[in-house]
Amino acid sequence: MSAATLLSVSGVQKNFGATRALRGVDLTLGRGEVLALIGENGAGKSTLMKVLSGAHRADAGEMTLESEPYRPAGPLHARSLGVCMIYQELALAPHLSAMENILLGIEPTIGPFMNWRETRAIARRALDEVGLTALDPATPVAELSIAERQLVEIARAVAVGCKVLVLDEPTSSLTRKDVQALFALVRRLKSKGVAIVYISHALEEVEALCDRFTVMRDGETVGHGRVGEVPVHRIIAMMVGRDVADLYPRSAHTPGEPVLELRALAGAKLPKSAGLSLRRGEVLGIAGLIGSGRTETLRALFGLDPVAAGELRIHGRPAPSAGPAVRWAQGLGLVSEDRKTEGLAQNLSVAENLTLSRLDGLGPWRFVRPSRQNAAAAPWIQAFPIKCQGGEQPVEALSGGNQQKVAIARLLHHDCDVLLLDEPTRGIDVGSKAQIYTWIDRLALGDPAAGKAPKAVLVVSSYLPELLGICDRIAVMTRGVLGEARPVAEWTEHSLMLAATGQDQRA
Numbered sequence: 001m002s003a004a005t006l007l008s009v010s011g012v013q014k015n016f017g018a019t020r021a022l023r024g025v026d027l028t029l030g031r032g033e034v035l036a037l038i039g040e041n042g043a044g045k046s047t048l049m050k051v052l053s054g055a056h057r058a059d060a061g062e063m064t065l066e067s068e069p070y071r072p073a074g075p076l077h078a079r080s081l082g083v084c085m086i087y088q089e090l091a092l093a094p095h096l097s098a099m100e101n102i103l104l105g106i107e108p109t110i111g112p113f114m115n116w117r118e119t120r121a122i123a124r125r126a127l128d129e130v131g132l133t134a135l136d137p138a139t140p141v142a143e144l145s146i147a148e149r150q151l152v153e154i155a156r157a158v159a160v161g162c163k164v165l166v167l168d169e170p171t172s173s174l175t176r177k178d179v180q181a182l183f184a185l186v187r188r189l190k191s192k193g194v195a196i197v198y199i200s201h202a203l204e205e206v207e208a209l210c211d212r213f214t215v216m217r218d219g220e221t222v223g224h225g226r227v228g229e230v231p232v233h234r235i236i237a238m239m240v241g242r243d244v245a246d247l248y249p250r251s252a253h254t255p256g257e258p259v260l261e262l263r264a265l266a267g268a269k270l271p272k273s274a275g276l277s278l279r280r281g282e283v284l285g286i287a288g289l290i291g292s293g294r295t296e297t298l299r300a301l302f303g304l305d306p307v308a309a310g311e312l313r314i315h316g317r318p319a320p321s322a323g324p325a326v327r328w329a330q331g332l333g334l335v336s337e338d339r340k341t342e343g344l345a346q347n348l349s350v351a352e353n354l355t356l357s358r359l360d361g362l363g364p365w366r367f368v369r370p371s372r373q374n375a376a377a378a379p380w381i382q383a384f385p386i387k388c389q390g391g392e393q394p395v396e397a398l399s400g401g402n403q404q405k406v407a408i409a410r411l412l413h414h415d416c417d418v419l420l421l422d423e424p425t426r427g428i429d430v431g432s433k434a435q436i437y438t439w440i441d442r443l444a445l446g447d448p449a450a451g452k453a454p455k456a457v458l459v460v461s462s463y464l465p466e467l468l469g470i471c472d473r474i475a476v477m478t479r480g481v482l483g484e485a486r487p488v489a490e491w492t493e494h495s496l497m498l499a500a501t502g503q504d505q506r507a
Contacts, residue, residue, distance in 0.1 A: 004030045004378045006195045007083075007164050012061030016045055019103055021047040023219040024061070029164065034186060034196045036206040036227065039216035039239055040429035041399030042387070045199055048216070049166050052197075053085035054078035065163070071289075076105050082163030086153045088172055092141045099123030099137035120479045126155035131183055154185065165189065166197040171205060172427045175290045176462075183209055190281035201429050203232055204465070215239055240431040247434055248469025249441045255279035255472065258316065260332075260418050262301070262482075265310035270296035272480030273310070278418065281454035283444050284466035284485055287496050288477035294460045295337055298420045299481065302334040303327045314418075315394070333416030335407045337423040337460070343407045344395050351377035351391030353406050358414045382408040384435065401432025408436065412443075417453075419443065422460045437470050444472075464493045478502050 007029040014022040016242065022044050029035050032503040039045050051393045052055040052063070054072030065081060072078035075085070092101050094380040100117050108118040123137040123166040130151045141149060157165050167186075185195060186209060187357075193305065198210055206213060207227055215223040215238040265271060270293035278284050288294045299305040301312065302321040312319045314330050324334075336342040344353050351370070354377040355362065362376060363369040374391035381391065384405040388398055395406055411419050421440075425433045437497045446454030461467050468472050468488060475485035476499035483499060498504045 006031045006066060008062075008064045009048075009052070010062045012048065012051060012058045012063065014051060014056060015059050016258055020412070021219055022051070022093065023059075024221075025216065025219070027224075029195045029197065029213045031195055032190050032193045033212065034190055034198055034210045036210035036213040036214055037197055037199045037216065038201070038203070038235070040431045041401050043216040043239070043429075044219040045216055045434070046168070048129050048218075049168060049197070049199070050076070052083060052164075052166060054083075055085075072170055079157075079160055080106075082161055083166070084157035084160065084164070084414045084503055085166045086150070086157070086168065086170065088169040090146075090149050090153055092149055092153060094142040095140065097138045097140055098127065098132075098135060098144070098152050099153075101141055101152055102126055102137075102159050104156070106160065123155070123472035126159040127152075129158045130155045131181065131240045146173045147175070147181070150174070151185070158189075162194060163194045164197070166199070166218075168199045169201070169427060170198075171200070171202065177278055179205075195382045201427065201433075202463075203235065203430070207232075213326060217241055219425040224463050233341065233472055236430050239429070240434070247430070248436065248466075249438050250470060250472075251441055251445045253281050253454070255282040259314065260301070260458070261311075261313040261316075262297075263313075264497050265312060266308045267296050267300045267302060268306050268308050269483060271300070271477070274300075274477070274482040275310075276475055276482060276485055278456045278458055280456050281416070281444055281446065282472045283440055283457045283470055285461060285471035285474040285488075286458065286460045286482070287464060287467055287474055288299075288500050289464065292500065293480040293482075294475045295317075295422055297477070298334060298422050298458070298460060301327075302332060302420060304334075321456070328414060328416075331415075331417035332420060333357070333411035333414055333418070334420040335411065335422060335424055337426065339400070339427075340409060346394070346396040348395060349392050350381065350386065350388050350398070350406055353395045354380055354391075354410050354413055357410060376413065377409075380413055384409055384439070397431075399429075401435075404428050404432065404436065408439065417455060419455055421457065421459045423462065424459065425461075425463070425466065426433075433466075437466075440470055464496050467496070468493065476500050476504070 005028050009025055009027045012022055012025045025048055037045050051058050054074045054077055102118050102123045108115040120137050127135055170182060200206060210227050211228050214221055217239060256279055258277045259280050262274050262276050265274040274297045286294050296305060300307050307321045351373045355373050359368055362372040377391040386402050386405045395403055425436055440457055443455040444454050444457055471488050471502050473485040473487055474491050476483045476496060478500060
């Protein structure tokens with residue numbers, strides 16, 4: 001073990017009944033180092049972090065912190081030793097103030113009473129440390145933005161003299177500006193000797209921020225290395241257990257007739273003006289900054305948001321304003337960017353979610369027979385493939401990538417002609433991304449031998465390499481106005497960003 005090693009994990013195992021969640025994990029973390037922990041959903045990353053943070057007890061293996069045995073009895077004990085965890089789903093009490101959350105469980109007291117002056121002073125120092133210098137410590141957490149809440153969580157770690165900070169998918173709900181602020185904070189903490197474990201599916205974030213990486217697969221560590229010294233395609237191969245020759249498969253699509261046309265479409269607030277022609281057999285991408293109106297355009301198309309002006313044509317025919325039920329009937333299907341609250345009914349099963357928009361033939365009259373529903377879902381579960389115990393399993397028990405496959409499979413079960421995909425790969429692992437990209441390519445290609453006509457796919461994404469990798473044409477939305485769709489060969493990441501910020505000088 002290096003003298004600079006702060007945290008060491010060796011041979012850690014964890015079982016849940018007959019399930020072996022961790023089979024023998026090894027990693028080391030040095031002072032002032034940012035270590036990327038990467039792997040597909042279900043690889044064991046979350047279980048390992050819960051062991052580190054004291055939420056789970058390891059069944060075997062050894063951990064040391066500052067060369068001393070490290071066996072946290074619980075999260076509060078781990079926190080007192082300087083190991084703090086920031087989960088993707090933030091663990092704050094919204095009805096309490098920022099300072100009450102920061103000192104929760106370690107409140108300074110005077111006899112039996114809370115020492116509010118000391119509480120405020122400690123919280124003030126911690127908030128200043130994370131860049132929230134203008135925030136009143138007495139502000140209720142419920143009034144804060146997602147980015148501010150995340151910084152309050154990090155301030156809670158700073159307040160206890162954090163030595164090891166674990167960040168689980170910290171950018172999944174942040175804007176580009178907030179991401180840059182978070183990166184600056186991570187670098188600042190690193191410069192002060194804090195060791196950071198950074199869990200992310202976004203390999204471009206890993207390249208920009210991290211020093212080393214550890215890859216997990218099936219509960220084991222399967223690779224280590226220094227960031228920048230190992231090609232991305234090799235890291236992906238470690239994650240998925242096979243070589244991924246081309247993450248972005250793109251066949252030679254043959255666009256046909258227009259199936260969706262917008263002319264100066266405007267919503268109540270956004271979009272201000274959106275015009276495009278989406279053809280059968282093509283993948284058309286919409287780039288733009290968060291808040292530019294991309295999501296609102298898809299919602300207006302699908303009837304979730306009102307249309308204030310403009311014209312919409314579907315299959316060459318005028319399509320007046322209507323709700324989602326009419327759009328489903330017209331062959332449009334939407335995958336929402338908000339998978340948990342809009343995209344899926346978390347309390348229903350995989351089969352129920354998959355067949356929800358098209359129940360005909362699944363029972364007599366208006367009744368649905370679960371056996372028929374499961375039978376209808378089974379081919380899609382196998383085709384994607386969706387990792388689950390069967391159609392009866394609650395969708396909330398699935399990983400993010402498998403949940404997203406269910407949401408997309410629903411559109412195929414419905415036999416939609418036009419797929420509206422809003423951030424289709426946000427927050428999912430690389431293996432699932434590769435499978436979804438392959439499906440998008442196949443759908444645009446069609447299968448004449450099987451009598452399957454090509455689909456038309458409209459993709460909104462904040463990840464520019466994704467758009468450049470899978471799309472035939474890309475249009476950029478800037479401040480509510482959708483620009484001209486151009487062949488993907490005419491775009492680069494740089495030119496897309498220039499257009500998104502209103503600096504594109506091309507005619």
